[in-house]
Amino acid sequence: MSKERPTIADVASRAGVSKGSVSFALNGRPGLAQATVDKILAAADELGWRPSNRARSLSVSKAFALGLVITRDPAVLSSDPFFPAFIAGVESVLASRGQALVLQVVTAGEDEEAGYRRLARDGRVDGVFLSDLRHDDPRIDLLVELNLPAVTLNRPDGSSPFPAVILDDRPGTSAVVEHLLELGHTRIAHVAGPPTFVHATARSTAFVDTLAAAGVEPMATEAGDFTAAGGIEATRRLLALPKPPTAIVYANDRMAIAGLGAAQAAGLTVPDDLSIAGFDDSELAEYVHPGLTTVRADPFRFGETAALTLNQLVDGATDVPDAELPPAQLVVRGSTASPPA
Amino acid sequence: MSKERPTIADVASRAGVSKGSVSFALNGRPGLAQATVDKILAAADELGWRPSNRARSLSVSKAFALGLVITRDPAVLSSDPFFPAFIAGVESVLASRGQALVLQVVTAGEDEEAGYRRLARDGRVDGVFLSDLRHDDPRIDLLVELNLPAVTLNRPDGSSPFPAVILDDRPGTSAVVEHLLELGHTRIAHVAGPPTFVHATARSTAFVDTLAAAGVEPMATEAGDFTAAGGIEATRRLLALPKPPTAIVYANDRMAIAGLGAAQAAGLTVPDDLSIAGFDDSELAEYVHPGLTTVRADPFRFGETAALTLNQLVDGATDVPDAELPPAQLVVRGSTASPPA
DNA sequence: ACTACCTTTTAAACCGGTTTAAATCCCGGC
DNA sequence: GCCGGGATTTAAACCGGTTTAAAAGGTAGT
Numbered sequence: 001m002s003k004e005r006p007t008i009a010d011v012a013s014r015a016g017v018s019k020g021s022v023s024f025a026l027n028g029r030p031g032l033a034q035a036t037v038d039k040i041l042a043a044a045d046e047l048g049w050r051p052s053n054r055a056r057s058l059s060v061s062k063a064f065a066l067g068l069v070i071t072r073d074p075a076v077l078s079s080d081p082f083f084p085a086f087i088a089g090v091e092s093v094l095a096s097r098g099q100a101l102v103l104q105v106v107t108a109g110e111d112e113e114a115g116y117r118r119l120a121r122d123g124r125v126d127g128v129f130l131s132d133l134r135h136d137d138p139r140i141d142l143l144v145e146l147n148l149p150a151v152t153l154n155r156p157d158g159s160s161p162f163p164a165v166i167l168d169d170r171p172g173t174s175a176v177v178e179h180l181l182e183l184g185h186t187r188i189a190h191v192a193g194p195p196t197f198v199h200a201t202a203r204s205t206a207f208v209d210t211l212a213a214a215g216v217e218p219m220a221t222e223a224g225d226f227t228a229a230g231g232i233e234a235t236r237r238l239l240a241l242p243k244p245p246t247a248i249v250y251a252n253d254r255m256a257i258a259g260l261g262a263a264q265a266a267g268l269t270v271p272d273d274l275s276i277a278g279f280d281d282s283e284l285a286e287y288v289h290p291g292l293t294t295v296r297a298d299p300f301r302f303g304e305t306a307a308l309t310l311n312q313l314v315d316g317a318t319d320v321p322d323a324e325l326p327p328a329q330l331v332v333r334g335s336t337a338s339p340p341a
Numbered sequence: 342m343s344k345e346r347p348t349i350a351d352v353a354s355r356a357g358v359s360k361g362s363v364s365f366a367l368n369g370r371p372g373l374a375q376a377t378v379d380k381i382l383a384a385a386d387e388l389g390w391r392p393s394n395r396a397r398s399l400s401v402s403k404a405f406a407l408g409l410v411i412t413r414d415p416a417v418l419s420s421d422p423f424f425p426a427f428i429a430g431v432e433s434v435l436a437s438r439g440q441a442l443v444l445q446v447v448t449a450g451e452d453e454e455a456g457y458r459r460l461a462r463d464g465r466v467d468g469v470f471l472s473d474l475r476h477d478d479p480r481i482d483l484l485v486e487l488n489l490p491a492v493t494l495n496r497p498d499g500s501s502p503f504p505a506v507i508l509d510d511r512p513g514t515s516a517v518v519e520h521l522l523e524l525g526h527t528r529i530a531h532v533a534g535p536p537t538f539v540h541a542t543a544r545s546t547a548f549v550d551t552l553a554a555a556g557v558e559p560m561a562t563e564a565g566d567f568t569a570a571g572g573i574e575a576t577r578r579l580l581a582l583p584k585p586p587t588a589i590v591y592a593n594d595r596m597a598i599a600g601l602g603a604a605q606a607a608g609l610t611v612p613d614d615l616s617i618a619g620f621d622d623s624e625l626a627e628y629v630h631p632g633l634t635t636v637r638a639d640p641f642r643f644g645e646t647a648a649l650t651l652n653q654l655v656d657g658a659t660d661v662p663d664a665e666l667p668p669a670q671l672v673v674r675g676s677t678a679s680p681p682a
Numbered sequence: 683a684c685t686a687c688c689t690t691t692t693a694a695a696c697c698g699g700t701t702t703a704a705a706t707c708c709c710g711g712c
Numbered sequence: 713g714c715c716g717g718g719a720t721t722t723a724a725a726c727c728g729g730t731t732t733a734a735a736a737g738g739t740a741g742t
Contacts, residue, residue: 007698018722023700033720053463054398055698058727061395065443065465072425078624079420084413088446095455100465102406103444105429114436122394124406124441228628254625261630283419284595284625287569289602348728359692364730374690396728400697 067125089303170206172295172328231255271337290334408466430644511547513636513669572596612678631675
């Protein structure tokens with residue numbers, strides 16, 4: 001038995017045909033007699049031949065890979081509960097197609113642009129996922145310039161040549177606010193994510209709109225930054241107000257759990273003195289004390305859908321429609337209750 | 342201006358030399374007159390030429406990429422605070438070498454082996470990082486069979502043909518235990534990670550050994566599974582003991598934070614009634630209430646070192662030495678204090 | 683002036699596929 | 713018995729680099 005893996009030429013000679021025929025048979029191209037196709041596939045099978053990715057890459061000018069660039073503040077290279085499940089979802093699609101996922105974790109700033117440029121210049125990927133979409137996201141123009149297909153995770157505000165995969169955060173946020181209103185809260189504050197992010201402002205506006213629709217005076221919205229440290233800061237500022245809120249809605253679980261800590265450190269009891277809600281339903285949300293009321297989406301399916309959508313584009317479709325996922329659901333736990341009398 | 346990117350032939354004709362010479366110049370091969378090299382490099386520069394990865398891949402049979410397979414229990418696709426920083430560290434090495442990182446997140450079981458096989462069969466990577474090393478890890482034999490270079494993150498117990506990158510968890514764990522002993526604790530319990538993992542048992546044995554060295558009777562070691570849910574369970578069992586511990590050392594922060602919640606849910610005050618310590622210094626550790634005493638390593642540097650080590654192997658070195666990183670450091674916060682009188 | 687021997691450069695093969703243009707087969711029709 | 717034409721099949725070019733073997737150029741020795 002030879003150690004080298006068989007090439008298309010080996011298959012061809014074993015089947016008694018030319019390289020070209022093997023290629024045709026493999027790719028299901030018409031014009032070959034069925035008998036010949038069978039003979040070739042049998043030979044390929046016996047030899048255990050799989051076409052070389054590298055050779056195919058060169059001749060068809062494709063990478064057979066998709067890319068994901070995750071931008072993180074250098075100070076907090078912490079993990080977002082979203083990504084592992086999202087990536088697993090992406091993977092579930094790529095595996096069956098023989099594609100790979102190329103990942104870059106870059107620090108915010110010029111590294112980010114360099115990351116995309118490198119992916120494009122080196123021909124590493126056939127398309128990329130645009131996560132953590134920002135308002136007037138400069139990456140959209142960048143990718144157009146680089147001629148790199150993409151899908152945006154969320155709907156960009158400007159016009160975009162790329163399909164969007166959308167998971168609307170607003171219904172979930174509204175559900176949280178309505179839940180608090182039903183409990184009797186009227187002094188509800190919000191700790192938002194950085195307003196540069198589309199999903200952060202979506203949550204913020206849903207917060208404000210839902211209160212407005214209920215005719216309740218909106219309280220302070222504090223700018224957070226999705227980090228635990230930012231959550232603490234924002235919470236302290238809110239609790240220091242002359243008339244502090246009786247409930248705080250955070251734009252993600254990290255800030256909410258940190259806020260929970262801050263409230264407890266300030267001597268408050270949650271939920272008796274203060275109700276707290278998050279967003280994401282991260283693993284810890286269920287297990288902190290009290291359990292965190294939050295909103296659960298389905299990042300696995302998000303990844304799956306994003307991969308399917310991006311692949312349509314990569315496969316040459318020109319009019320790929322946006323994909324919309326079912327919105328996130330409210331998960332009620334112990335951190336929310338009626339306001340103090 | 343042409344839209345197509347220049348090829349080596351364009352550079353060759355512009356410099357008035359053959360393709361071969363351009364290749365030699367690019368790769369700094371001896372045998373070319375210095376003047377010729379300069380001329381070629383100048384021409385390449387003017388054209389903005391970069392050699393095609395795909396063509397190089399095919400002719401030199403290398404992928405110019407490294408792989409990381411992260412295995413996660415399908416139920417908890419949660420994020421480990423270790424990986425983002427680890428990956429960023431890896432990236433810092435790969436970027437300058439023009440390499441890419443191929444990531445797979447697979448669920449535990451047969452998916453895992455399939456993942457490595459696919460990476461190898463498709464020639465996606467030149468080497469892989471073996472993370473979450475297990476005792477008698479079957480992946481070592483698998484990678485030998487696949488003829489895929491690797492580095493193990495941690496020292497395997499059996500003999501391994503691969504270099505190891507080691508960050509000793511024992512000093513950190515010992516430091517935690519000693520810290521608790523100094524505070525006066527004598528009833529110290531441990532919530533371990535799954536004993537299949539090398540780093541989990543390293544922490545467990547360090548726990549037991551340090552207590553033994555101090556002549557203190559070791560208390561129960563509960564088996565956890567590194568998840569928050571497991572942390573809760575183990576904590577409940579410990580607190581239900583006839584003589585419950587006054588301090589619990591957890592093998593990671595996720596379990597510790599969940600344990601903190603369980604203790605508080607049981608009506609205990611941390612640290613007055615119970616001291617709690619974690620391992621990892623994840624982002625939330627500082628911000629839960631009380632702040633979590635834990636152990637901090639440097640995953641960025643871990644990634645960096647692992648990438649450098651793996652690349653030595655990939656570059657053909659045969660006797661790559663193991664690399665040892667400075668051990669993790671104790672970080673004392675509010676969750677530990679003297680035991681109740 | 684001729685040979686010997688380096689140094690420098692090049693032509694061509696090669697990596698392993700895909701694709702195009704042309705060759706070959708096979709059959710019915712006249 | 714020969715021709716036309718669709719169905720199959722193949723040879724060869726191509727993707728863009730690397731590498732090897734041989735050619736070309738230069739210098740020195742005699």
